[in-house]
Structures are given as structure tokens and as C-alpha cells.
Amino acid sequence: MPSPISSPVAPLPSPAAVAVLPAARLAYVIRHFRLSYAEVPNVRIGYAAAQPEISIKDGAGVFFTQTLPYPPAPNQREWLGKQVPFFFDSSPDAPLLELEPGHAIINADIISAAFYLLSGWQEYYSDTRDRHGRFPYAASVQAQYGFVALPVVNYYFDVLKTAVEHVTGQRLRARAWPAGARFAAFISHDIDNLHSAWKGPVKAALKRGQLLQFGTMMCRHLTQPDAWDNLEAVAAATAAYGAQSTFFILPEHRPGANGTPNADYGLSPQLKNRLLALRQQGGELGLHGSIGTATEARRLTQELQKLRMEPQGLRFHYLRWEPRHTPALVDAIGFAYDSTLAFAEHFGFRHSYCLPFFPFDFASGAAHHFLEIPLNVMDATLHHPSYLQLRPEEILPALQPMLAEIERFGGVATVLWHNENFDPANNKNGPQQFAQLMSYLQQHGTAFLTGTEICQAFRN
Ligand SMILES: [Zn+2]
Incomplete structure (x- = not known):
């Protein structure tokens, strides 16, 4: 079970009240997209108004001008055989990806969704902390929608990769290790x-009243190196x-x-x-x-x-x-x-x-x-x-x-x-x-x- 959630140990510092502009979100996400593949050819990726080759449908509205920790519930779509939550997906009935000659349209706002998760927006704007001052799992969107073991941002990047491959005609390889x-x-x-391996067993022996065992353990503790x-x-x-x-x-x-x-x-x-x-x-x-x-x-x-x-x-x-x-x-x-x-x-x-x-x-x-x-x-x-x-x-x-x-x-x-x-x-x-x-x-x-x-x- 998760640790009980309680008030923070010390008052939290105030969050920055700076709105994160679309250009900053896009730059941050695209930088990480480029870092996750070996080589990404130059291709314009952006929102429809800029008429890029890969056009993302804007679904965030005013969310990033506010300081709410949680976005509206995600829409589930299938990608690579998995049910993947897509936040900021304002056209759930439209296909995720539309491929046209020299052009691709992504109908869910994967830039905003990737930014939301990768930036840690939820924990930055949430005031919830556990007794150790940590943002608790129980307060996360990963817990709420059940995707903690799915690297959702990598799935979003795979959608983008498919679009880039279509537009450029080049296959993208994962980065090399x-x-x-x-x-x-x-x-x-x-x-x-x-130095503390001895403590648990010694306390247990004492609690059980096993004095001989207690004595043997103390002797071993004083004469031999600790198991830890x-x-x-x-x-x-x-x-x-x-x-x-x-x-x-x-x-x-x-x-x-x-x-x-x-x-x-x-x-x-x-x-x-x-x-x-x-x-x-x-x-x-x-x-x-x-x-x-x-x-x-x-x-x-x-x-x-x-x-x-x-x-x-x-x-x-x-x-x-x-x-x-x-x-x-x-x-x-x-x-x-x-x-x-x-x-x-x-x-x-x-x-x-x-x-x-x-x-x-x-x-x-x-x-x-x-x-x-x-x-x-x-x-x-x-x-x-x-x-x-x-x-x-x-x-x-x-x-x-x-x-x-x-x-x-x-x-x-x-x-x-x-x-x-x-x-x-x-x-x-x-x-x-x-x-x-x-x-x-x-x-x-x-x-x-x-x-x-x-x-x-x-x-x-
Ligand atoms: Zn530690």
C-alpha cells in the first residue's frame, strides 16, 4: 500500500507563475524526441497554424496558462498493440494519424501530453506530499489511470517517428548504446x-526471550564483521x-x-x-x-x-x-x-x-x-x-x-x-x-x- 498522504513537512515554496508558452513546450519536447533516435532528419513539426510538414492538432486550450495539476481525463487509443492514454486529445473520433503525400496530421496533441508528463507538471503544481516530503504515487495520473509501467511519452514519440518516416521517406533508428x-x-x-545487520535478529531473539541465542549473536557481533x-x-x-x-x-x-x-x-x-x-x-x-x-x-x-x-x-x-x-x-x-x-x-x-x-x-x-x-x-x-x-x-x-x-x-x-x-x-x-x-x-x-x-x- 502507498504511504499515507499527509501535509508537507515544511511549507512548500510557491510554484513559478510563468505561463509556459507553446513554443517552449514544443522546443522542449522536440529536443527529447531528437535525443531518443540515432538521427532525425530536419522536418518541420508544429501546430497547424505554422503549416509544418507534420501538423499537430492543438488540444491543450488554456491548460498551460493556469496552474492546475491535473488535465482532463485522457482518451485511450491503441498504438503498437497497447492501450495508451492520450491527454489533450480533443478529437477522439478522428484517426490518430493521417498520412498524406509529403504531409502528416496527428489528431491528438502529443506535444502537450508529452510536455505535461516529461516536465513533471503534476508534481510541480500539486501541493500533495507524503510524510517524507515526496510527491506520492497515489496522487499521480499514473496511479489514477493505471499506466505507471508504460513509458507513454515513448509511445507518443513513436507516433511522431511514424509521421517523420512518412514525410521524409527515411527510417529512424533508436539511439545506439x-x-x-x-x-x-x-x-x-x-x-x-x-553496521546494522545484527540489530534485527538480536532484537527478535530478545523479544522471544531466547537469551542463549541473544548471547551468541552479541558475541558474533562483537567479534565478526557485520553482514552489511x-x-x-x-x-x-x-x-x-x-x-x-x-x-x-x-x-x-x-x-x-x-x-x-x-x-x-x-x-x-x-x-x-x-x-x-x-x-x-x-x-x-x-x-x-x-x-x-x-x-x-x-x-x-x-x-x-x-x-x-x-x-x-x-x-x-x-x-x-x-x-x-x-x-x-x-x-x-x-x-x-x-x-x-x-x-x-x-x-x-x-x-x-x-x-x-x-x-x-x-x-x-x-x-x-x-x-x-x-x-x-x-x-x-x-x-x-x-x-x-x-x-x-x-x-x-x-x-x-x-x-x-x-x-x-x-x-x-x-x-x-x-x-x-x-x-x-x-x-x-x-x-x-x-x-x-x-x-x-x-x-x-x-x-x-x-x-x-x-x-x-x-x-x-
Ligand atoms: Zn538512502
Whole structure:
């Protein structure tokens, strides 16, 4: 079940009151359309008044001059064998696509619909946040209309692709990933805990009154390494599939202002040496911004300095993200990429898109500079009292349709598996379930890439 929705922890900053003009929406969407294919020939795409070669029927009316979070209900149309929701579809009886010599008409406003989803309009203008200050899945159009595991914007782009191919007579290919792979996978680990594996079983033994067992466990805890102090084993588990791990390190061990825990470890010289060694073996290190840093640039900068890191990759602890504040802060510090944007409550596509994208800046009406590599699946989402409670054998079958969508559109499958869930004692969302997911990705010929490699591939 999703987390209960409550009032935001702190007052939300006001949203920008700038109307997003049609030209800005069109430019933002077309830029991402061009980024999602290998080469797109020059062809004029726009609304009918400009008489372009590919003409889109305007269906947004005054929606983008207002600040309502939700548009009218979408119209369902079939595309590539799937029922796809089309927002701003003002002519539901007209065919989606009309192909004429040298000209194409798209009768649903896929530019407005793609902009609405890709820009995160709903969460920017909605005031609803959960107890961690996050926009909740339950408040999303993805939950309301049931399409969280469908990358709807990629379907819209496929409609546009068909129109471009018709008008130009050239076939469009999906963008290329290294070694000719059809899609990429980004395997990451948020390092929240290194020393706490012993706590759960010890507490349970004490509660059951099993004092002998309690004594044995305490003795083991005091004399042996903790099962979660396993970064090298995590790297090895990932390397077994020819992949490199990206580790997001949490440099704050004091709890957040609301008592939410941060790291259970400090950055000792010994740990720093181990992290360095992991990097030398090809792993990547990124910053796991602690509670509160998603809205405090000064503290986020301090955490980078603690790690002595350049602002490269970032993911916020608890997937904290305030859409009215965080993107500008990530840009101002100069991070190359972020990989926070998922719904904690459900795997899938928070922005209905399966490729990295440049988040929209509502204040300037253009794109931000950092690349968002959206997160698709987090281990905790799959089995957690607040989220889904899939049985171990249900996990891969549940994820397969989503992974197939990513493969179909040449996207990136971003996986977050915490190091603590490599504990052999975890048989719910543990090392075996991770291995099944990795086998699937490997068998489907993915290119395993780190966040930085994805940035490089994407910016070239
Ligand atoms: Zn975390």
C-alpha cells in the first residue's frame, strides 16, 4: 500500500507563475524526441497554424496558462498493440494519424501530453506530499489511470517517428548504446547502512526471550564483521554479470531534523580507502544526499566536500525531491546527473519516459543542464510494509513487462539494490532476486553502464 498522504513537512515554496508558452513546450519536447533516435532528419513539426510538414492538432486550450495539476481525463487509443492514454486529445473520433503525400496530421496533441508528463507538471503544481516530503504515487495520473509501467511519452514519440518516416521517406533508428546493445542498464546501490545487520535478529531473539541465542549473536557481533559491511561483495555480485556498480555514499550519520535516520557509518579513513579501491576497479562513486539536502544547497555542497568529490552523480536518500526547489539546486551545484526520480511505492516510470532526460525548469521555461537518469526499480519497493509485498517468485514476472518496454524503446533500466539487501539472510528482496534480475538483463543483451558512462553516451 502507498504511504499515507499527509501535509508537507515544511511549507512548500510557491510554484513559478510563468505561463509556459507553446513554443517552449514544443522546443522542449522536440529536443527529447531528437535525443531518443540515432538521427532525425530536419522536418518541420508544429501546430497547424505554422503549416509544418507534420501538423499537430492543438488540444491543450488554456491548460498551460493556469496552474492546475491535473488535465482532463485522457482518451485511450491503441498504438503498437497497447492501450495508451492520450491527454489533450480533443478529437477522439478522428484517426490518430493521417498520412498524406509529403504531409502528416496527428489528431491528438502529443506535444502537450508529452510536455505535461516529461516536465513533471503534476508534481510541480500539486501541493500533495507524503510524510517524507515526496510527491506520492497515489496522487499521480499514473496511479489514477493505471499506466505507471508504460513509458507513454515513448509511445507518443513513436507516433511522431511514424509521421517523420512518412514525410521524409527515411527510417529512424533508436539511439545506439555501446557494442550495439538495444538498451542499457544502470546498476546502483545506495549505501545507507554498513553496521546494522545484527540489530534485527538480536532484537527478535530478545523479544522471544531466547537469551542463549541473544548471547551468541552479541558475541558474533562483537567479534565478526557485520553482514552489511559488504561493498566489495556487492561489486563482485554485479561484476559476475559483466557490470560495474555505482555506489551512492551517504556522508551524514546524524539523523535528519525530523528524526529520519541517515547513515549508520562515518567516513573513516579506512572506508575512504576501500571506496577508492572500488573506484580503481571500475566502480563509480556518487553522492547520496542526506535528509534535508534536497532543499539546502549549502549542506549538499558540504557533503560533496566531505567526500572530496566532484559533483558528478547524485541520488537523494529516501528519494527525497521537492520539484519546486531541488532541480535548480542540483543545477546550481553543477551535478552531471541525478537518479532520484522514481515513485518509491511502485516500480515504473515517474515521468512516463524510459530514457534519460533534462528536467524542465519552470522558472526559465527551458531545460535544466543536468541529466536525469530516472530510477525504475528499487529493491524496497518490491517488498516493504509501506510499498508492494511481492513474494520472491513474483518479483521478476512483475518487472518483466516494464523491462520489455525499456528494451522496445532503447531506454535505460535503472536499478537500485541497497547493499544491505545482498545479505544472504534476505530471501525476500535479497541477493537471489537481484541475481534473477541481472540474469534477465544480461540474457536480453543490455549494455551495463555506470551513470557517468550513460551521461557520456547521451551527451555525444
Ligand atoms: Zn538512502
